[in-house]
Every structure is written in structure tokens, then in C-alpha cells.
Amino acid sequence: MTLPESLVPVIILLAGGALGAALLRRSWLRRNGSAIALIVAGWAVMLGLLLASAWLVGPVKGVAAACVMEGIGALAVIWLGRVRRKAVRLREGEAVPEPLEEPGRFWRGVLRTLLAGPLGMTAAMAAAFCITVYLPGDPRTRIVIGGLLMPVLWGLAMTWTLADRRLLRAAAVLVGTSVAGFGLGMLGNLVLGGAA
Secondary structure (H helix, E strand, O other), X not given: OOHHHHXXXXXXXXXXXXXXXXXXXXXXXXXXXXXXXXXHHHHHHHHHHHHHXXXXXXXXXXXXHXXXXXXXXXXXXXXXXXXXXXXXXXXXXXXXXXXXXXXXXXXXXXXXXXXXXXXXXXXXXXXXXHHHHHOOOOHHHHHHHHHHHHHHHHHXXXXXXXXXXXXXXXXXXXHHHHHHHHHHHHXXXXXXXXXX
């Protein structure tokens, strides 16, 4: 396969990711009954290209290439559609500021940092450990998948914790996830390890 021929699938996957993300973004902007069709179309484009790539290239390389290229295309749409907020005064009748735009207190910032950082990492490790224990397949593959999932789960935990205004709820969910993840993982390790 020459270089221009090898670029064709990459360009198709990039364009497909951008198209799917654009359809999903448009559905978010509409927020009415016609948004369902755009949501289905956006996910259908991205999932269809992922399945086509897995069928044509192979289940491992095709899925990996599709996830990366479609993700880059979607990020391009997100980058082009970003909104720059200007500092304007609120007039009467306008919307109230978003929770993250309100002035915060120092101690709440410190608590959010502690929740999103160490506690979020612990919850992500627990979830990745639990997933690694219960996944079928070769143990080495499961360990690699769990290791790759851990930063993604940590990023999700950090994002959710920083966006949530209720610190006690965020702390309870992160502690509960940590306890449940490690507990279920240890239980699965004892049961499945003993059965093997």
C-alpha cells in the first residue's frame, strides 16, 4: 500500500468523526424533537465507520485506528465550535451565571483539588482494578486494558468532581466507588482465582 493509498482510510475516519461530532453538536443546539434524528445519525456514522474499519483492517488495528482518528476529527469540531466568553455584566432578566463562573472560596477550591486529585485517582484505580478482574481473556491483556482505562476514568472523575457544586455528594460517590471497586475486585479475584 503506497502512502497516498494508506492516507485514504485515515482521511475517511477523520471526516467521519468530524461529521458525527457535528451532527451531535447540532442536536445539542436544537434540543427539541428533531434532535433525536441527529443523535442517531451522528452515532450511526461513527459506529458504522468503526465497524467498517474493524472489518476491513482487523478487529484490533481497525478499532484502534477508528477510535483515534474519529476522536481527532471530533476534537477538531469541538475546537472550531468553542465559545469565548466575554466579561459582561448581567442585566435584569438574563440568565444567572453558571456554577463554575461564580466567585469561589479558597477552602472550597482546596477541597475540590483534594477530591479531584487523590480521591478521584483512587476511585479510578478501583474501577480499573474491578474491570481488570472481571474481563475475560489473557491476564496480560486485561492488565494492559486496566492500565489504559485508569487515566481515562481519572479524567472523568476529575471532570465530574470539579463540575459538581455539592462537595459532600462528590466525596460520597468517590469514596463509594473506591470501596465498591476494590471490594468487588478482591471478591472476584478470590472467587475467579479459586475457580481457576
